[in-house]
Amino acid sequence: MSSDSARHLGAGDQAAAEGAAPAGNRQPSPFAGLGEKFDSSLARGVSNITRRALGPYQTAIVRIGFAFVWLAFMLREFPHRHVLYGPDSPWGHDLAVRLLNDNHAFTVLFWSDDRAFFELVYLLGIAVCVALLLGWRTRLMTVLFMITVLSLQNRSVFMGDGGDNVVHLMALYLVLSRCSQVWSLDARRARRAAERGVPATRDPAGVLLWALCGLVLALAQLTGFATTLALFDEHGPILSFWEFPGLGWGGIFWGLWLIYGGWWAVRRFAPGEPRLVGEMIANIIHNAGLLVIMVQVCIIYSAAGWYKIQGSRWQDGTAVHYPLNLDYFTPWPDLTEQLGNVGMLVMVLTYGTVFVQVAFPFALLNRKAKNILLFLMIGEHIGIALLLGLPFFSLAMIAMDSVFLPTVFLVWLGRQAGSPVRRLLGRRGAEPGTAPAAGAAPAKGVTGAEAPVPPQAAPAAAQQGEPRIPAQASAEDGKGSGSGGEPDDRRPAWADRG
Incomplete structure (x- = not known):
């Protein structure tokens, strides 16, 4: 065998050996599987917005x-x-x-x-x-x-x-x-x-x-x-x-x-x-309507916060002092006069108001931050109702903010509110606010009122020949910012899931 043939044969053996190397030794591509993951996420998102x-x-x-x-x-x-x-x-x-x-x-x-x-x-x-x-x-x-x-x-x-x-x-x-x-x-x-x-x-x-x-x-x-x-x-x-x-x-x-x-x-x-x-x-x-409501809340607070930043009284921290000393907004004149003359308190309320309103849309990216700012905004509106005499304005803003409340808190609130009513009526029944059961068909009247059908009624609905849209039960359910999902009974009723 000539030296050239031996050299070519050695190169072929080396190439074959490299081709036969185990796949685990290869470096995986960073883009491997991205298409499948995207398709899976897209399909899950479409299912969530169409099936429930x-x-x-x-x-x-x-x-x-x-x-x-x-x-x-x-x-x-x-x-x-x-x-x-x-x-x-x-x-x-x-x-x-x-x-x-x-x-x-x-x-x-x-x-x-x-x-x-x-x-x-x-x-x-x-x-x-x-x-x-x-x-x-x-x-x-x-x-x-x-x-x-x-x-x-x-x-x-x-x-x-x-x-x-x-x-x-x-x-x-x-x-x-x-x-x-x-x-x-x-x-x-x-x-x-x-x-x-x-x-x-x-x-x-x-x-x-x-x-x-x-x-x-x-x-x-x-x-x-x-x-x-x-x-x-x-x-x-x-x-x-x-x-x-x-x-x-x-x-x-x-x-x-x-x-x-x-x-x-x-x-x-x-x-x-x-x-x-x-x-x-x-x-x-x-x-889509729920999304519009959420976006509307963010627009209201963002516009209010950014316009406040441009005001000189908000920049120097004295803006809250003026409404506290207006005759139109003083249901408790003595109290508001005392609060309005505390410089440090006025400065904290002024800057705190701007910070909460500007930061709230960004806080939606983190559930804990969202819940904290939501608590502060509700407290702010309660203060406006009491100190400035604007109860209906504050109630409307709190009702609007409640679209971001965690589901587990709302379930707990419904149970607490329903307990006195059940005791007053002297009867036991289903918990008010029971979440729609997975696989249950929503029953609707002629006016379109919808309600969850309990699992025991599913065979009756099946006998009527009505199709059911199965709920999407997955690990992703209930992990949003309080916009759906079942409550976790293993956690305290007032705590949102982490």
Whole structure:
């Protein structure tokens, strides 16, 4: 064998030996498996937003909070209702109509300046707040709640203390949410119907309410009752036209009415794949609405904090001193005067307010930091309510902040609040606010009120041929910032999971 052949053979043996080296000795690529991990995370995220309505306790506490705020406000101002929003208001009906011609806002109080009509709308608003607070026919009540809030606030736009803007926005967002999954009469009704094996679509009262709403819409449009808007010149009104029956707000209300009726028809006559697709669409809309509420909270605090930074009084640490010494905001003059004269306390409150508001959106990246800042902000609003005499503003802000409360805390709060009621009624039942069971189909009435069906009712639902959207039980559930997931009973009830 020649030397060249031996040299080539040695090179081949070396290459073969290197090719036969064990795979464990090779250096793995840092990008190996990234595609599979991304696909898995994407699939899990899509499943979470399509197969379940996230944050059932958070949306329920927001519903209860804002219904209570608006109810308390309407009861508080009941003796002065005619001056604030009624026919005796300094902001007269003709001035309100002129403004509506410019901003195209919606209110049923523009349809008539009759005193009896105003009384009807105001009393209806009180009844709607009570029904929404209790979670009775919640899907319909969210729409009526939006109508009453917009009607009163757009009638007299100069009445409010800042909290009315939050109520205004949340009244719109609640229409998109499935906020009666827990802590509602709808959930209890659906649970009892499932225990008796009664189909969720057997709801004559819901069908009657749906037909009544359609009749009211048709009468308002066809009779010309909603035709009080007018164009003005220097001599007075020159042209009346319809705002409600048009493609604007009228189209929105007719669209909601048709969607609710269509959803009942799908569940009644096509409970297979159409119902499954409808459930997924409803979950997506709910989760998108929940995200919008969270983003709205971050925008409010970010804008407030960054605008404060630009103010000279906030920069030198004396801004809190001035509202504490204004006659308009001193329900306890002696107390606020003493607090306002303590320089160190004023400086801490001033800088602390700016820090909490600016840092809160960034604190959402860490659960513990978020809970601490959330506790500080709620304490700040309680202080504003007591020291500055703005209770409804503070209640509205606390109700808005509650969307970030941890699930385990809300479950514990629901149990503590429900215990006296159960003892008073002298009966034992399911814990109020029971989380939706995995694999349970949400039962809904004709108005779209949703509630978890207990596991023992699952065979009955299966016999009816209705598909179920399985819940995604994984290690990732409940690890968000209090926006879903089951509580961990092994931890203290008031502590969030680490």
